[in-house]
Amino acid sequence: MAVGQALVETRALIKSFGPVRAVDGISFTVGRGEVVGFLGPNGAGKSTTMKMIAGFLEPTSGSAFVAGFDSQRDPISARNHLGYLPEGAPAYPDMTVADFLAFVAGMRGLSPAQGQRRLAELVESIDLADVWNRRIEALSKGYKRRVGIAQALVHDPDVLVLDEPTDGLDPNQKHEMRALIRTLAPTKAIIVSTHILEEVEAICTRAIVIARGKMLADGTPADLLAHAPHRDETMPQLVKTTPLEDAFRHITLDQAGV
Amino acid sequence: MRALVLIFRREFAAYFATPLAAVFLAVFVGVSTGMTFFVSNFFDRSQADLSSFFTWQPWLLLVLMPAVGMRLWAEERRLGTIELLMTLPVQPWKIVLSKWLAAFAFAGLALAFTMPLWITVNWLGSPDNGVILASYLGAWLMAGAFLAIASCISALTKNQVLAFIGAVIAGFIFVMAGFDLVLAAVRPWAPDVVVQVIASMSFIGHFQRITDGVFEASALVFFISLIGFALWLNVQILDARKAA
Numbered sequence: 001m002a003v004g005q006a007l008v009e010t011r012a013l014i015k016s017f018g019p020v021r022a023v024d025g026i027s028f029t030v031g032r033g034e035v036v037g038f039l040g041p042n043g044a045g046k047s048t049t050m051k052m053i054a055g056f057l058e059p060t061s062g063s064a065f066v067a068g069f070d071s072q073r074d075p076i077s078a079r080n081h082l083g084y085l086p087e088g089a090p091a092y093p094d095m096t097v098a099d100f101l102a103f104v105a106g107m108r109g110l111s112p113a114q115g116q117r118r119l120a121e122l123v124e125s126i127d128l129a130d131v132w133n134r135r136i137e138a139l140s141k142g143y144k145r146r147v148g149i150a151q152a153l154v155h156d157p158d159v160l161v162l163d164e165p166t167d168g169l170d171p172n173q174k175h176e177m178r179a180l181i182r183t184l185a186p187t188k189a190i191i192v193s194t195h196i197l198e199e200v201e202a203i204c205t206r207a208i209v210i211a212r213g214k215m216l217a218d219g220t221p222a223d224l225l226a227h228a229p230h231r232d233e234t235m236p237q238l239v240k241t242t243p244l245e246d247a248f249r250h251i252t253l254d255q256a257g258v
Numbered sequence: 259m260r261a262l263v264l265i266f267r268r269e270f271a272a273y274f275a276t277p278l279a280a281v282f283l284a285v286f287v288g289v290s291t292g293m294t295f296f297v298s299n300f301f302d303r304s305q306a307d308l309s310s311f312f313t314w315q316p317w318l319l320l321v322l323m324p325a326v327g328m329r330l331w332a333e334e335r336r337l338g339t340i341e342l343l344m345t346l347p348v349q350p351w352k353i354v355l356s357k358w359l360a361a362f363a364f365a366g367l368a369l370a371f372t373m374p375l376w377i378t379v380n381w382l383g384s385p386d387n388g389v390i391l392a393s394y395l396g397a398w399l400m401a402g403a404f405l406a407i408a409s410c411i412s413a414l415t416k417n418q419v420l421a422f423i424g425a426v427i428a429g430f431i432f433v434m435a436g437f438d439l440v441l442a443a444v445r446p447w448a449p450d451v452v453v454q455v456i457a458s459m460s461f462i463g464h465f466q467r468i469t470d471g472v473f474e475a476s477a478l479v480f481f482i483s484l485i486g487f488a489l490w491l492n493v494q495i496l497d498a499r500k501a502a
């Protein structure tokens with residue numbers, strides 16, 4: 001596996017919410033050109049890990065680095081290299097798409113002229129022209145998600161952290177979003193969380209399986225498949241599952257002691 | 259500096275994104291004027307000044323400023339936009355300050371809409387316009403203090419209604435602090451210093467000194483320091499919630 005310079009690194013990240021340990025000792029690195037799929041059931045700790053990388057949450061212990069900068073100790077430098085799509089693609093509903101993205105561009109330090117140029121590119125690549133002057137509250141889920149991606153790309157960051165970028169999109173929109181992520185991949189380090197397995201096969205160079213706050217597997221999608229239990233072909237399958245699903249269930253259920 | 263301006267502009271515009279701003283301004287001007295004329299008997303006093311207008315301001319601002327400030331952080335949390343805002347490459351204190359400044363400017367606009375009263379008293383007689391100007395500034399600063407408190411409390415919750423109630427209660431304590439009723443309740447058991455500290459926190463006391471024409475620097479210093487402290491606390495609350 002060709003791994004470039006580590007653009008994201010987490011070291012023994014732990015986050016507790018009261019008695020709940022949402023993230024329990026997660027360490028990994030991601031290099032340029034990698035698209036890492038964060039795979040795990042709901043409540044696994046994917047979003048919490050991403051929030052700590054983005055510096056929105058402070059780890060209970062451990063640290064996260066973006067482009068070599070500590071998300072907590074050197075937050076401004078870390079954030080300058082990071083594009084972050086929070087869960088649910090939040091954006092100000094009362095603003096138009098144009099105003100919102102211009103606001104983010106300004107906050108990211110782009111001059112008005114630079115901002116205009118950059119936004120013109122993004123309108124093209126993310127296909128936002130139809131809703132450019134529409135208020136965000138009036139957008140469909142698909143467009144809202146695209147605005148969220150555009151917002152994360154405004155400053156052309158080295159690192160992208162995307163929390164469930166395809167959640168709630170219809171199959172066509174999912175396909176487009178994956179195509180977009182693939183085109184961005186070669187020049188960036190990307191982390192995408194999902195609980196959809198086919199997504200990992202479709203876009204990721206590497207998958208990290210996480211459940212109950214712990215990393216259970218880290219490897220290429222092919223490595224992951226090696227975990228699939230042998231199918232007993234003589235048994236009729238009541239629910240059709242793919243080999244990747246089998247592997248995922250095998251890894252996550254095993255750990256949970258089910 | 260650029261970040262301050264951008265956030266200020268966004269926040270200030272957000273007030274006008276819904277008809278709520280117009281409703282709020284109408285209520286503020288309507289109630290202020292109504293209190294002045296009907297409750298305080300502005301005409302019977304047959305005195306050309308605005309003291310009957312300013313008498314009511316602490317009470318009016320106590321209720322209306324939390325309505326302006328409650329959304330400042332609670333709404334960001336509810337929408338999830340706080341995650342965007344707080345992961346932009348900007349120091350949190352700048353965000354806190356510019357959000358408050360936008361609310362403060364909105365309060366200033368509301369006060370500016372009551373200017374016809376000022377014109378009216380000048381038409382009826384010859385008031386001390388210096389005192390009126392000082393009183394307007396005092397009312398604006400007091401509004402700013404209520405807003406800073408509301409902003410602080412708004413950072414504790416994603417529920418705007420709770421933020422409103424909390425801000426009214428906290429503001430009420432500051433308004434009541436100067437009343438003999440409160441001081442009398444404290445005096446028997448607390449040391450003198452404590453009584454004096456409580457009395458010195460009184461919004462009404464400080465504001466009255468301004469409207470009486472004794473434009474004391476201490477009143478200005480009081481409101482400005484309180485605003486500064488509340489905004490500092492606001493930053494600490496955001497920081498603490500990050501680690502929660």
Ligand SMILES: Nc1ncnc2c1ncn2[C@@H]1O[C@H](COP(=O)(O)OP(=O)(O)O)[C@@H](O)[C@H]1O
Binds near residue numbers: 022040
């Ligand atoms: N702010 C919070 N307060 C308390 N518990 C939380 C908070 N955020 C997340 N959790 C808990 O942490 C665990 C992991 O959540 P999350 O990271 O959102 O999972 P995922 O994104 O993998 O679905 C869950 O059990 C969730 O209930």
Ligand SMILES: [Mg+2]
Binds near residue numbers: 046047087163
């Ligand atoms: Mg999640």
